[in-house]
Amino acid sequence: MTDVSPTARPQGDVLIVGSGLNGLSLALALAEGGLSVQVIDAAPRPADDPDSHAAFDGRAYALALGSQRMLRALGLWEKLDAVTQPILGITASDGRPGEGPSPLSLHFDHAEIEEGPMGYMVEDRHLRPALLAAVAAHPRIRHEWNARVVAQQRDAAGVGVTLQDGRAFTARLLVGCDGRRSGTAERAGIGRTGWPYRQTALVSAISHEAPHEGVAHQFFMPGGPLAILPLRGNRVSIVWSERTEEAQRIAGLDDAGYLEALRPRFGDFLGEIALDGARFAYPLELSLANSMTGQRLALVGDAAHAVHPIAGQGLNQGLRDSAALAQVLIEALRRGEDFGREDVLDRYLRWRRFDATTLALATDAFTRLFSNDNPLLRGLRDLGLGAVNALPGLRRGFIREAAGLTGDVPLLLQGRRI
């Protein structure tokens, strides 16, 4: 009677491109809510040997409390609880190499909020396999590797992608979880706005003598912030930002030279330090997609908004996107709506856009203010940090914001199932 698009009766409900931590979490959240999900990733399948993930490679994430609750609601926390490190306190101070922290510093303690620890440190070698295993075991999720998309079509009824090897998938909705260089966004003609920071983050794990007591430290140095985040045992994960030329010089040093460069910044409060695992270097840049949605398309995590990792909010923001998108889609599914339609995706956009952009720009301003050795700015910073420290209400607000407990919080981030 009429030409019906081949996407009118698609193979699956949602097609997720990218199986990083966000893509996997979103797949689980959607499948738990009753949607069928196809995840595809251009990368080859990781080795099946479960022990291949066991070696610590230095990557770790600071999970905000909301993110931890989401993993708990998705049934992953039981596995992770024993291997994560609760963050019991946070200090933030202004410093210069070799000088030690400024006396006007900030200290947050988890006793100030009723929710318990402010967050958890989880290592990539634990989080990623837990997600992969849950995805593999879920009856409503299919996961394909070596899946490089060469063509992507969207119409009023659905989406279809074709892979390099000729395989094709159709769905009601396409979700790009493919990072700050999102091919999904690019193929959809969604441009990006952003700028590099001329800063590079050096990431590694450090073992040390004295116990860290679960306290995370952020030292604001002229070249960029140094975050010291507690891992289980006498180990910390560091995110050490430097001007790119200096970072490249340090990255080129051998391990002994690297530690030599780190020591004056790190200080001696944890005793003798040593490298534990590999070293990584990530050039920093702000990258915002010009839209988080399009026809039959949504972007999640870094594909929508990649921020400077200064506040450790990248993964947390991505999980917040996933939690919001999953809730919007599942609620639409349960009221019988066509969940991939523009008006449904608009609800996700309205929920997340303001929050994500605000954070990206606030982080940007924060970076510019703190990565600076101008004496006037330094004075203002010290004053600001001291002022926040002196006001309990403001301090609690900061902690709750960083823990992801403010705003219109998606159900999953409250630890509730949708």
Place this chain on the structure above:
Amino acid sequence: MPSDPSTGPDTGPRANPKTGPGSQSGTGNTIDPSEVAKFEAMAAEWWDPSGKFKPLHMLNPCRLDYITRQIAAEYGRDLSVPRPFEGLRILDIGCGGGLLSEPMARLGAEVVGADAAERNIPVAQVHAAQSGLDIDYRHTTAEAMAEAGETFDAVLNMEVIEHVSDPAAYLRACHALLRPGGVMVCSTLNRNPKSFLFAIVGAEQVMRWLPRGTHEWSKFITPDELYDLLRQAGFEPVDRKGFVFNFALWDWSLSDRDLSVNYVTTSLRPGG
């Protein structure tokens, strides 16, 4: 304020049992091929969330939340499982482009969409096909279907009654269409100064959300009047809620207390 704008004078009358077609002349799926493009264009207009029917699209999630929960509660269905309305036969009176019929079909129900405006039927059919849904759309009225002896597990009677000339007779037909123990969801507009201001002055004259003349304020019905009419027709009214527009959030929500403009009721046909 939103009420189905297709009932306005510029789109032709609908759901008026006195002027609508008197027989159950279902048009089936016999669409003239030369007309398909026109119907597709009209379907695209009906279903454009930011187009002419934007007020209905904005209200729709709120209406659907209410309808799905009431039907699920009545029949003990779990909305978190796929196709929770499997096995239920649902009638959508004044179906228009199918904004309620399609969700009901997606939830697994066997759906009949009835509209007294003939032009809506092929439009709804074209869109259901595009959505991959099987829905029985008919150019007919509640009265004609009742006369033919059809019955349903649930009847959706949304934003229709304020347009009919004899609400009591119309509700008697709805009652006959419901099997004993069945549930009817009925929404309309309240009659008070606020609804005049919002639905007539605001929605039609200021915001131009609806074509001028869509509503006759004098035909609006207060919740108590509707409850009386429902009882007289043999229904047992069991619930009523307001649809409230929040200007700060620019969105609709359900309210237990504020039934001052748009409101919705649930009633049962006793027995069964």
